[in-house]
Amino acid sequence: MSRWAMFLLLVVSWQGAVAQEFGTQWIYNPALDDTSQVWFRHTYVSRGRPVQAFVTVESTGFFDLFVNQRNVSMRVLIPYRRSFDNRPIAITYDISRFLQRDSNTIAVWYSPAWPHRNTRQLSVSYYGRLRNGTPFAFRAGEDWLCSKSNRWLTMAGGETIDGTRKCPKWNAADAPVVGWTNVAAVSLGDSAPITVQGADEEAEKVYKIRQQQSFDVVGDSVYYDFGKPFRGWIRVTLRGAKAGERISINGLTYICNGEIDEQACQKFTIAVHRRVLICGDSDFRREQIQKVEAIEIAPE
Missing domain, CATH: 2.60.120.260 (Galactose-binding domain-like)
Incomplete structure (x- = not known):
C-alpha cells in the first residue's frame, strides 16, 4: 500500500473513531472548578512543513482553536449547542494553510457550557502527512500545558473579564510559562457516543x-x-x-x-x-x- 493510501486510510479511520467515545483521552485543568475558562497549548516539532494536516477537537463545552496564533474559524460559540447541553461534540478542521516549517503550536481556548465541573474538557487529535508521504498522528496528553484564562463564567449566566491578566501571547510558542501547568488526562469510555459536527454545521x-x-x-x-x-x-x-x-x-x-x-x-x-x-x-x-x-x- 502506498504512503498516500495509508494516509487517506488514517484520516478516514481517525475521523470515524470520534463517532464513539470508547478510548477517548480527555485533558483538563487539574485546578478544576465550575466557572473558569482555560487556555490549553502544545508545540509540535516536525521535519519540514506538513503538506496536509487536520485537528479534531472534542469538547463538552465551547472552544476556539488556534494554530500558530491564528484562529482557524470565523464562527463563534463553537460548537453549536443548546442551553445546558454538555454532550461531547467533535469538529475536525483542515489546518494545512496555517502550518509552519519547523514547529506548530496548537492552542485551544475552552469554556464550560455553563458553570459546572467536568473532567471531559477537551480531547485534541493532530494528524496528517509530511512531504515525503509519511503519516503522523498525535493525541493531546499530559505533555500539554494549561492555564486559567483571564475570563470566567458567572452563576447568573454572564462573564467576568480581568483585563489586568490579559495575555495576548497565550497561544504562542514563546508564551509565558509562569502560571502554566501540565494538564491532567483521563480516559473515559463508558458514556454516550460523541456527536460529530461539520466545521460550518449550524455554526x-x-x-x-x-x-x-x-x-x-x-x-x-x-x-x-x-x-x-x-x-x-x-x-x-x-x-x-x-x-x-x-x-x-x-x-x-x-x-x-x-x-x-x-x-x-x-x-x-x-x-x-x-x-x-x-x-x-x-x-x-x-x-x-x-x-x-x-x-x-x-x-x-
Whole structure:
C-alpha cells in the first residue's frame, strides 16, 4: 500500500473513531472548578512543513482553536449547542494553510457550557502527512500545558473579564510559562457516543455590528438603547479607565487594565439585549465610554 493510501486510510479511520467515545483521552485543568475558562497549548516539532494536516477537537463545552496564533474559524460559540447541553461534540478542521516549517503550536481556548465541573474538557487529535508521504498522528496528553484564562463564567449566566491578566501571547510558542501547568488526562469510555459536527454545521456567526440609537444618563449610570432587541454581544470601547476599575455591562463585568484604550465583550455567553445599562465602581466616569456596539449573532 502506498504512503498516500495509508494516509487517506488514517484520516478516514481517525475521523470515524470520534463517532464513539470508547478510548477517548480527555485533558483538563487539574485546578478544576465550575466557572473558569482555560487556555490549553502544545508545540509540535516536525521535519519540514506538513503538506496536509487536520485537528479534531472534542469538547463538552465551547472552544476556539488556534494554530500558530491564528484562529482557524470565523464562527463563534463553537460548537453549536443548546442551553445546558454538555454532550461531547467533535469538529475536525483542515489546518494545512496555517502550518509552519519547523514547529506548530496548537492552542485551544475552552469554556464550560455553563458553570459546572467536568473532567471531559477537551480531547485534541493532530494528524496528517509530511512531504515525503509519511503519516503522523498525535493525541493531546499530559505533555500539554494549561492555564486559567483571564475570563470566567458567572452563576447568573454572564462573564467576568480581568483585563489586568490579559495575555495576548497565550497561544504562542514563546508564551509565558509562569502560571502554566501540565494538564491532567483521563480516559473515559463508558458514556454516550460523541456527536460529530461539520466545521460550518449550524455554526453561530456574527452577521451585523451596529451602534446604539440613543442613550440616557441617569446618575452615575448610562443606558444605551439599540431600538430593537437582538441576540448577541455588547462590545464597549473604553479610554482612560484606571487599573482595577470595575465596570458592569448588562451581565458582563470588566476589570480594567489601565491601558489608554481597552475593549470589553462577551466570548462564550450570549443574551438578548435592547436597552443596555453600563455602570461601575467609584472610579467609573461615563466619559470613559468611547463606543458601544451591538454584535448580532445567529446560526448560519
